[in-house]
Amino acid sequence: MRAPDPWPSARVAYYTLxxxxxxxxSNQLDINxxxxxxxxxxADLHLSDTQLSLLLGASFGLFYTLVGLxxxxxxxxxxxxxxxxxxxxxxNIGTALCGLAQNFAxxxxxxxxxxxGEGVNGPTSYSMTADLFPxxxxxxxxxxxxxxxxxxxxxxxxxxxxxxxxxxxxxxxxVPFGLIxxxxxxxxxxxxxxxxxxxxxxxxxxxxxxxxxxxxMAQLAGGGALVTxxxxxxxxxxxxxxxxxxxLHWSVFAPLFGSLFAGAFSIGAVSWTxxxxxxxxxxxxxxxxxxxxxxxxxxxxxxxVASVMLAEYFSRERRNDSAMRVYVIAxxxxxxxxxxxxxxxxxxxxxxxxxxYFTIGMAGTAQNAALQIVTPTELRGKIxxxxxxxxxxxxxxxxxxxxxxxxxxxxxxxALIRWGIFWxxxxxxxxxxxxxxxxxxxxxxEVARLEALEA
Numbered sequence: 001m002r003a004p005d006p007w008p009s010a011r012v013a014y015y016t017l018x019x020x021x022x023x024x025x026s027n028q029l030d031i032n033x034x035x036x037x038x039x040x041x042x043a044d045l046h047l048s049d050t051q052l053s054l055l056l057g058a059s060f061g062l063f064y065t066l067v068g069l070x071x072x073x074x075x076x077x078x079x080x081x082x083x084x085x086x087x088x089x090x091x092n093i094g095t096a097l098c099g100l101a102q103n104f105a106x107x108x109x110x111x112x113x114x115x116x117g118e119g120v121n122g123p124t125s126y127s128m129t130a131d132l133f134p135x136x137x138x139x140x141x142x143x144x145x146x147x148x149x150x151x152x153x154x155x156x157x158x159x160x161x162x163x164x165x166x167x168x169x170x171x172x173x174x175v176p177f178g179l180i181x182x183x184x185x186x187x188x189x190x191x192x193x194x195x196x197x198x199x200x201x202x203x204x205x206x207x208x209x210x211x212x213x214x215x216x217m218a219q220l221a222g223g224g225a226l227v228t229x230x231x232x233x234x235x236x237x238x239x240x241x242x243x244x245x246x247x248l249h250w251s252v253f254a255p256l257f258g259s260l261f262a263g264a265f266s267i268g269a270v271s272w273t274x275x276x277x278x279x280x281x282x283x284x285x286x287x288x289x290x291x292x293x294x295x296x297x298x299x300x301x302x303x304x305v306a307s308v309m310l311a312e313y314f315s316r317e318r319r320n321d322s323a324m325r326v327y328v329i330a331x332x333x334x335x336x337x338x339x340x341x342x343x344x345x346x347x348x349x350x351x352x353x354x355x356x357y358f359t360i361g362m363a364g365t366a367q368n369a370a371l372q373i374v375t376p377t378e379l380r381g382k383i384x385x386x387x388x389x390x391x392x393x394x395x396x397x398x399x400x401x402x403x404x405x406x407x408x409x410x411x412x413x414x415a416l417i418r419w420g421i422f423w424x425x426x427x428x429x430x431x432x433x434x435x436x437x438x439x440x441x442x443x444x445x446e447v448a449r450l451e452a453l454e455a
Contacts, residue, residue: 008208013132017144019197019205020125023084024148026194027121029155030095030114033190035274036285037183040168044181045104049414053404055104055111056271058397068119068385068392073235075381080124080208081201087120088198095191102178119392123384130372130380131208135450139311139323142369143304149364154297161290163189168286213453216376217245242382252374252446253383255324255439256367260390263331263363263432265424266356267391268399269341273353276417281346295354303330303361311366320451321444323370328440330362331433338425341418374446399424 007013034056042052075083094113101107125145133141167182246253273292277283307326314322337356343349375383406420407413 007134008132008206012206013141014144016132016205016208017129017141019200020128020145021148022197022200023088023121023125024145025155026088026197027091028149029159029190029193030091030098030187033186033289035271036164036289037168037186038275039278039285040181040183041107044172044183045107047104049404049408049417050401051104053271053400055107056396056400058401068115068123069239069389070235071120072123072381072385073238075120075123075127075385076238076378080128080381081205083120084124085198085201087124088194088201090120092191092194092198095187095194099180099184099186099188099191100177101184115392119388122388122391123381126368126372126384127380128208130375131211131377135373135447136315138373139326139365139369140308142372143308143365146304146361146365146368147301154293154300158290158293158297159190161286161293164286164289210377212377213450216450216453217378239382242379242386245376245379246383249374249446251442252439255435255442256371257387257390259327259331259432259436259439260367260387261394261432262428262435264391264395265399265402265428266334266338267395268401268403269421269425271396271400272403272417272421276341276421277346277349279415279417280341281349283346291350295350296357299354299357300361303358303363304365305361306358307362307365310362311369319444320447321440323366323373324436324440324443327363327366327370328433328436330359330366331429331436334359334363335429335433338422338429341421370443374443374450 008016038052038056041047041055042049047055071083071087091114094110094115097110097113098107101110125148126142129141129145130138163186167185170182170185172179172181274285274288277288278285307330310326310329311322314325319325334356337353337359340349340352340356343352371384371387372380402424403417403420406423407417411419
C-alpha cells in the first residue's frame with residue numbers, strides 16, 4: 001500500500017486558510033448589507049413585503065439550486081482554486097448589476113448572480129480546508145474559516161453604517177437608463193474588493209492534495225468510485241453515489257441535515273431584523289448596522305473560541321462525538337434569543353439577540369466541522385453542496401418568504417412583523433435541538449469507525 005501523502009506544512013495550510021477567509025469575508029459583505037437597504041429598496045421600487053422577501057432570499061436560493069449543486073460535481077474533480085475564483089468573479093458582476101437595476105425583475109436577476117459567491121464558495125472552501133488539516137485539528141481550522149463569516153457581516157455593517165450615513169439619503173442621480181439611488185451606490189462600492197481576492201487565489205494559493213481514507217466507501221457497490229466521463233448522466237450518477245453513501249450512514253447524516261433544516265428558519269429572522277427594528281422601535285438602518293456590526297465583531301469570535309475549546313476538551317477526554325456534542329450545546333444556548341423580537345424596548349431586544357450571535361459562532365463551527373470529519377474526500381464537494389443547499393434554499397429563500405407571508409396574509413399588518421418572525425423560529429429552534437441530540441451517539445460511532453480504518 002502506498003504511504004499517504006504528508007499533510008501540508010503549517011505555513012502553506014494557514015496561508016491557504018487565510019485566503020479562504022478573505023473569500024468568505026468578501027462574499028458576506030453583500031449578503032449582510034442587503035437587509036439594511038431593504039426599506040429603501042422597497043420604497044424606491046414600490047415593492048410589497050412578499051416581493052422584498054424574494055429579493056432578500058429566493059433569488060439567492062434559486063441560483064444555488066441551478067448552479068451550486070451542479071458545480072459540486074466539478075469541485076470533486078477539478079482545480080478548486082479556479083472554481084473559487086470564477087465564483088467570486090460572477091458574484092462581483094452580480095453585485096455591480098444590483099447597483100444598476102431599475103426595477104424588481106432586474107434586481108432579482110442581479111441577485112440571482114450574487115448567489116454564485118455562496119453557491120461555489122462554501123463547498124469549495126470546506127473541501128480545501130478538510131485536505132489541509134488532520135481530523136483532530138478540524139474544529140480549530142473550521143473556526144478560523146468561520147472568521148470569514150464573522151468578519152464579513154461585521155465589516156459589512158461597520159463599513160455599511162458609514163455608507164448608509166453617506167449615501168442612503170442622497171438625491172437620486174439621473175443616468176441615461178434611469179436613476180441611481182444611494183442604496184445602489186453602496187452595492188457598487190462593496191463589490192470592488194472581491195476582484196483582488198480572486199487574483200490572490202489564482203496567483204498564490206496551491207491546490208491541496210485530496211486525502212482519501214482507504215475502504216471508507218467500500219460498502220458501496222464497486223467501492224463507491226466516482227464515475228468517469230462528463231455530461232448530465234455522469235453528474236446524476238455521481239450524485240447517486242453520494243446519496244447512496246448518505247443512505248447507508250443515515251443515522252449520521254440525517255440528524256445533521258434535519259437539524260440544519262429546522263434551524264435554518266432563524267435565518268429569515270436575521271433577514272427581517274432591520275425592518276423589524278424600524279417598524280417596531282423606530283431605529284433606522286444606519287444606527288442598527290453600527291451596533292450590530294460592533295456586537296458581531298466582539299461576540300461571534302467568542303462563540304468560535306468557545307466552540308474550539310469545548311471540542312478540543314471533549315477530544316482530550318477521548319469522546320469521538322466532540323464536534324456534534326458542541327453543536328448540541330450551541331443549539332441549547334440559542335433558545336433564549338428566539339424571544340428577542342417580543343421584548344418591549346429595542347435595547348432588551350438587542351441584548352437578548354446578542355446571545356444569538358454568540359451561538360452562531362459556536363454552532364457554525366461545530367456543525368461544519370462535524371460534517372467534514374465524517375464525509376469522504378471523494379464526495380466532499382457534493383455532500384457539502386447538498387448541506388449548504390438546505391442552508392441557502394430553506395434559510396435564505398424560504399424562511400424570509402414564510403415571515404413575509406405570515407405578515408401579509410395572516411396578520412394583514414406590516415407593523416406586526418415581530419410575530420411573522422417569531423412563530424417559525426419558536427417551532428424550528430427546539431426541533432433543531434432535538435434532532436441534533438438524537439444524532440450524537442451515531443456520530444460518535446461513525447468517527448470511531450473511521451479512526452479504525454485509518455489505523
